[in-house]
Amino acid sequence: MTELTPRQVVAELDKYIVGQKDAKRAVAIALQNRIRRLKLDDEMQQEVKPKNLLMIGPTGVGKTEIARRLATIAQAPFVKVEATKYTEVGYVGRDVESMVRDLVENSIRIVKEQQHELVHDEAEAKAINRIAKVLRPGQKVEKAKPANNNLGFPNFQEMFSQFGQGKAEEEEEVVTDEVASSRRQIRQQIRDGLLDNHEITIQIEEKKMSLGSINPAMEQMMEMQDSLNALRPTKKIERTLTVKEALTLLTEEEADKLVNQDDINQKALKLAEERGIIFIDEMDKIASKNQNSGEVSRQGVQRDILPIVEGSRVQTKYGYIDTDHILFIGSGAFHTAKPSDLIPELQGRFPIRVHLNDLTKDDFVRILTEPKNALIKQYQALLATDGVEVLFTDDAIEKMAEYAVDLNESTDNIGARRLHTILESLLEEILFEATDMQMGTITINEAYVVDKLDKIVENKDLSHFIL
Numbered sequence: 001m002t003e004l005t006p007r008q009v010v011a012e013l014d015k016y017i018v019g020q021k022d023a024k025r026a027v028a029i030a031l032q033n034r035i036r037r038l039k040l041d042d043e044m045q046q047e048v049k050p051k052n053l054l055m056i057g058p059t060g061v062g063k064t065e066i067a068r069r070l071a072t073i074a075q076a077p078f079v080k081v082e083a084t085k086y087t088e089v090g091y092v093g094r095d096v097e098s099m100v101r102d103l104v105e106n107s108i109r110i111v112k113e114q115q116h117e118l119v120h121d122e123a124e125a126k127a128i129n130r131i132a133k134v135l136r137p138g139q140k141v142e143k144a145k146p147a148n149n150n151l152g153f154p155n156f157q158e159m160f161s162q163f164g165q166g167k168a169e170e171e172e173e174v175v176t177d178e179v180a181s182s183r184r185q186i187r188q189q190i191r192d193g194l195l196d197n198h199e200i201t202i203q204i205e206e207k208k209m210s211l212g213s214i215n216p217a218m219e220q221m222m223e224m225q226d227s228l229n230a231l232r233p234t235k236k237i238e239r240t241l242t243v244k245e246a247l248t249l250l251t252e253e254e255a256d257k258l259v260n261q262d263d264i265n266q267k268a269l270k271l272a273e274e275r276g277i278i279f280i281d282e283m284d285k286i287a288s289k290n291q292n293s294g295e296v297s298r299q300g301v302q303r304d305i306l307p308i309v310e311g312s313r314v315q316t317k318y319g320y321i322d323t324d325h326i327l328f329i330g331s332g333a334f335h336t337a338k339p340s341d342l343i344p345e346l347q348g349r350f351p352i353r354v355h356l357n358d359l360t361k362d363d364f365v366r367i368l369t370e371p372k373n374a375l376i377k378q379y380q381a382l383l384a385t386d387g388v389e390v391l392f393t394d395d396a397i398e399k400m401a402e403y404a405v406d407l408n409e410s411t412d413n414i415g416a417r418r419l420h421t422i423l424e425s426l427l428e429e430i431l432f433e434a435t436d437m438q439m440g441t442i443t444i445n446e447a448y449v450v451d452k453l454d455k456i457v458e459n460k461d462l463s464h465f466i467l
């Protein structure tokens with residue numbers, strides 16, 4: 001895996017996030033420091049403590065977005081959690097270690113996807129084969145039964161067959177040359193996508209539902225259930241789908257058989273350990289120095305978080321994970337509580353502090369248009385699916401940015417999130433009509449923006465709900 005330099009990381013972040021230069025630099029440095037520390041010998045590693053980061057800034061200015069993009073750039077497992085969701089050990093609620101378990105789940109997904117990618121062609125070939133067999137079955141003949149064992153032992157094979165998958169095993173398929181040749185043709189047709197919409201009924205393995213972790217006791221129960229499930233033969237269920245859907249499902253099922261689950265688990269644990277990023281939002285809400293009743297439990301949460309951030313071993317259903325190299329990014333507005341209101345040990349674990357700025361009108365103009373996934377581009381792409389081309393004049397975009405600033409000042413300051421609600425209200429009519437009407441090209445100018453938004457903005461009660 002090639003590592004990007006801090007400068008390259010910032011350049012990548014620039015593609016998606018407007019401004020916030022200091023924050024981008026800080027996360028790039030934090031990422032590089034982790035790589036540097038991993039290269040040290042063991043003794044030195046113990047001396048150099050991990051340097052986590054605290055992002056301080058109002059809501060909706062890009063804190064989460066920076067962390068999330070950073071994870072994508074670094075190909076790192078990522079979770080976002082809210083500090084206020086946790087309660088002290090012993091109370092009902094999520095225990096703090098679950099953030100590490102969630103990170104591992106995310107890592108498992110990443111590694112599984114990578115491994116599936118490696119065996120994709122082989123898995124797809126097998127899936128195509130299975131579909132061809134369903135579409136052109138051979139002749140079924142009854143299988144000769146094995147002679148009964150005369151030793152008086154129960155026949156385990158027959159007993160197992162009662163668990164659901166016995167029937168098929170009693171029949172054998174005779175594949176004539178004609179069937180084989182017809183299947184060859186079908187396989188080609190599937191590859192060419194000619195049968196995509198054709199419906200078929202297939203047998204697939206029933207997926208075990210995985211509920212998110214709730215608390216340790218519940219998790220243990222679910223893990224026991226998982227182990228029991230693993231002992232039972234997988235149950236097959238019948239589903240009617242299009243060939244295209246069946247191909248996706250069966251390719252996934254075949255890929256599952258081709259990859260080594262233990263291998264995935266080990267790789268995922270290592271990936272989470274060395275590259276994981278945990279974003280803890282609302283850190284300010286658990287900060288407080290006072291010892292009165294409500295605050296005790298907040299401090300409790302801080303104390304629970306501390307060992308994880310300091311580096312400890314956490315048990316997950318895939319094995320133990322060391323949290324020593326996980327990068328923690330704390331975040332919060334810190335309007336009333338200050339970082340210095342956190343317990344000292346925790347303050348020490350988040351030594352890099354960075355302030356994010358309030359967004360200005362110019363920032364809003366840029367956010368609307370510049371990033372790779374800019375909101376205007378998103379709406380244009382959505383409406384293009386209905387054959388509608390939407391153009392925005394420069395003054396229309398300026399006007400939207402102006403409304404965003406005004407509304408953030410006069411109601412709540414929700415940062416760039418304001419742009420989402422503004423665009424949704426602005427385009428409501430077009431979004432409703434576009435599918436029915438051949439609208440061709442629509443140009444949105446300043447007058448259109450004023451016409452659509454002024455009515456709502458003037459009515460303070462209404463704008464609280466809509467914009």
Ligand SMILES: Nc1ncnc2c1ncn2[C@@H]1O[C@H](COP(=O)(O)OP(=O)(O)OP(=O)(O)O)[C@@H](O)[C@H]1O
Nearest residue numbers: 016017018058059060061062063064065367416417
């Ligand atoms: N500087 C920015 N550049 C581009 N988009 C931004 C920027 N700031 C915010 N956004 C957009 O606004 C939305 C909210 O931003 P984000 O989730 O990062 O907020 P936040 O600062 O983490 O706030 P909170 O603490 O409330 O979670 C996202 O859709 C994000 O893409």
